[in-house]
Amino acid sequence: MSIRNKYDFIIIGAGCAGLSLAYKLINSKYKICILELSNNINKRNKLWSFWDTYETPFSHLIKKKWNNLIIRNEDESIKINCNRYKYQSISSKDFNNYILEKINISENIDIFFSEEVVNISKKTNLIELTTKQSTYLCDHIFDSRPSKNNFFMMQQFYGAYVKSKNDIFDDNSAVFMEFSNLRNKFHFNYILPFSRNSALIESTYFSSKKEYNMLNEDYINEYMKLNYRNEKYEIEKVEFGSIPMDTSINSLADSYITKIGSYSGATRASTGYTFINIQKQTDRLANLLPNLKSSRNKKYFHSLVLRNMDNIFLKILSRNPSYMKKALMCLFRTKSHNSQIRFLSDTPSFIDIIKIIIYLPKVKFLYYSLKRKDKNDKYSR
Numbered sequence: 001m002s003i004r005n006k007y008d009f010i011i012i013g014a015g016c017a018g019l020s021l022a023y024k025l026i027n028s029k030y031k032i033c034i035l036e037l038s039n040n041i042n043k044r045n046k047l048w049s050f051w052d053t054y055e056t057p058f059s060h061l062i063k064k065k066w067n068n069l070i071i072r073n074e075d076e077s078i079k080i081n082c083n084r085y086k087y088q089s090i091s092s093k094d095f096n097n098y099i100l101e102k103i104n105i106s107e108n109i110d111i112f113f114s115e116e117v118v119n120i121s122k123k124t125n126l127i128e129l130t131t132k133q134s135t136y137l138c139d140h141i142f143d144s145r146p147s148k149n150n151f152f153m154m155q156q157f158y159g160a161y162v163k164s165k166n167d168i169f170d171d172n173s174a175v176f177m178e179f180s181n182l183r184n185k186f187h188f189n190y191i192l193p194f195s196r197n198s199a200l201i202e203s204t205y206f207s208s209k210k211e212y213n214m215l216n217e218d219y220i221n222e223y224m225k226l227n228y229r230n231e232k233y234e235i236e237k238v239e240f241g242s243i244p245m246d247t248s249i250n251s252l253a254d255s256y257i258t259k260i261g262s263y264s265g266a267t268r269a270s271t272g273y274t275f276i277n278i279q280k281q282t283d284r285l286a287n288l289l290p291n292l293k294s295s296r297n298k299k300y301f302h303s304l305v306l307r308n309m310d311n312i313f314l315k316i317l318s319r320n321p322s323y324m325k326k327a328l329m330c331l332f333r334t335k336s337h338n339s340q341i342r343f344l345s346d347t348p349s350f351i352d353i354i355k356i357i358i359y360l361p362k363v364k365f366l367y368y369s370l371k372r373k374d375k376n377d378k379y380s381r
């Protein structure tokens with residue numbers, strides 16, 4: 001087993017969080033190493049979508065922007081105005097390749113693939129990381145590995161990138177949530193049309209159980225048949241995954257480890273949105289770096305108010321998904337779309353929060369906010 005160089009920082013994982021932090025520190029005075037388990041981080045497609053509420057250095061990578069989002073059920077379709085905060089998407093492949101290229105020509109960052117970190121131990125002055133092939137030394141670790149917890153709920157999804165022969169999609173509007181009428185399930189379709197003849201069509205659950213139905217190519221084909229009968233199309237590629245929805249995920253770790261990314265709590269529990277939060281986390285950490293050891297790490301990424309609101313939302317969602325679908329329609333029917341977007345993007349003002357509370361059906365929300373625990377509550381694990 002070889003002992004590699006000593007680094008200032010080692011980043012575990014070349015996912016969105018690891019690469020975002022590395023990008024921020026390219027050509028800095030720090031010597032950095034990234035250790036990534038996979039041999040190819042582009043193997044799986046991910047499309048990261050978010051509202052334009054926070055400036056990132058990746059705006060040139062944006063694949064498409066939308067001014068409108070639609071939320072609909074069988075009876076009603078509501079248009080969410082995104083003129084002020086455009087909804088937009090970045091492909092993980094474009095993001096990864098852009099950053100990898102910069103890392104490859106940088107003088108201060110090494111990246112090693114097929115390196116699974118299996119052990120971390122503190123020596124007198126240094127931290128030792130062991131992989132199956134090597135041992136690495138550093139002063140501090142940024143760790144984006146997933147934690148092994150059971151989560152309150154998971155967002156589970158399967159999507160296909162569809163290319164049609166004719167122009168069949170309306171690429172001015174994306175469909176944020178198209179609720180299916182499955183009883184006792186919070187299931188919806190999410191549709192991002194990139195052009196008149198190409199779109200991502202995704203089937204999504206928010207659920208505390210592992211879902212199997214309707215998360216496959218057959219479902220996408222059914223969807224196309226139902227909505228675009230006789231139109232010719234092909235599926236170019238697919239994306240799938242699951243994202244934790246749990247307000248208890250936090251960044252507690254040893255003093256020589258800073259957790260980053262989704263499993264440090266950067267994922268918003270009620271929505272799964274993470275990309276912009278990772279960018280905020282990266283900016284914050286980069287500013288703290290000179291005094292990282294003396295600065296206190298924030299245990300929770302999100303404020304207590306947002307976590308409490310998300311807790312109530314997830315409890316109702318898990319016990320009464322049909323009710324929650326109606327409640328969301330009710331919320332978006334009101335025209336305070338900028339407040340709603342800021343709320344979903346984790347940047348609500350006090351007034352935005354008040355508006356959300358006022359516009360949501362109050363009786364159930366009040367009931368669940370007062371009734372903190374229940375024997376059937378999966379949250380009390």
Ligand SMILES: Cc1cc2nc3c(=O)[nH]c(=O)nc-3n(C[C@H](O)[C@H](O)[C@H](O)COP(=O)(O)OP(=O)(O)OC[C@H]3O[C@@H](n4cnc5c(N)ncnc54)[C@H](O)[C@@H]3O)c2cc1C
Binds near residue numbers: 013116273
């Ligand atoms: C398909 C998909 C679509 C999504 N869409 C959106 C979206 O539209 N908007 C949004 O805001 N968020 C979205 N998300 C959520 C979120 O943005 C992503 O999950 C984000 O990629 C999380 O980044 P991360 O770096 O925390 O974790 P990851 O990207 O999972 O990175 C962790 C890395 O650590 C590596 N690793 C694990 N164990 C080890 C080990 N022992 N040693 C070394 N390396 C290790 C893994 O291989 C991985 O590369 C989506 C997620 C998925 C999966």
